[in-house]
Amino acid sequence: xxxxxxxxxxxxxxxxxxxxxxxxxxxxxxxxxxxxxxxxxxxxxxxxxxxxxxxxxxxxxxxxxxxxxxxxxxxxxxxxxxxxxxxxxxxxxxxxxxxxxxxxxxxxxxxxxxxxxxxxxxxxxxxxxxxxxxxxxxxxxxxxxxxxxxx
Numbered sequence: 570x571x572x573x574x575x576x577x578x579x580x581x582x583x584x585x586x587x588x589x590x591x592x593x594x595x596x597x598x599x600x601x602x603x604x605x606x607x608x609x610x611x612x613x614x615x616x617x618x619x620x621x622x623x624x625x626x627x628x629x630x631x632x633x634x635x636x637x638x639x640x641x642x643x644x645x646x647x648x649x650x651x652x653x654x655x656x657x658x659x660x661x662x663x664x665x666x667x668x669x670x671x672x673x674x675x676x677x678x679x680x681x682x683x684x685x686x687x688x689x690x691x692x693x694x695x696x697x698x699x700x701x702x703x704x705x706x707x708x709x710x711x712x713x714x715x716x717x718x719x720x
Contacts, residue, residue, distance in 0.1 A: 597651050597652075597718070598701060599643070599644065599647050600644050600648045600652075600699070600700065601698065601700070601704035601705075601715050602697075602698050602715070602716040603686065603696070603697055603699055603704055603713045603714065603715055603716065604634075604694075604696045604697075604713065604714045604716055605693050605694060605714065606713060606714045607693055607694075608693075608694055608695075608696070608714060609632050610629055610632055611716060611717060612716055612719055613629050613696075613716050613717075613719070614719045614720075615718055615720055618718060621696065622636055622652070623653065624667055624672065624676075629696075632694065633694055634694050634695070634696045635676075635692070635694055635695050636676045636695070637676060637678070637679070637692075637696070637697035638677070638685075639680075639682060639699070640679065641657065641680075642682075642700075644682060644700040664676070682700050683709070686709045686713055690712035
């Protein structure tokens, strides 16, 4: 391969990685990770978030958490793709296998982000995800805590 060819290939690969990070940031901004106001943490590492929602961990920084899910929708799809690396169908299959094998109980899930936010506000140590637009709604925002996700 000529020097120009290698340079062109390197540029394309670099551009792909840059665009991938931009897409991640753009999608991640559409979803907010929320928790009960009394949870005792203000941020979560992306790896810990993934492990929590896959049932591999039950604590974040020593705080036992309970997850709550959206059943479907854009926020659900974005969360699963961005933070878990699965489609909704893959995630559902994953959890069905865990439940069937006796490793876990199926997490509580709701049809709407508003229902998720109301539940999280009422239950100590719960963590969930909803559309960022809903999380920024004044009435919702005063009842929950929005967690920062660290890489």
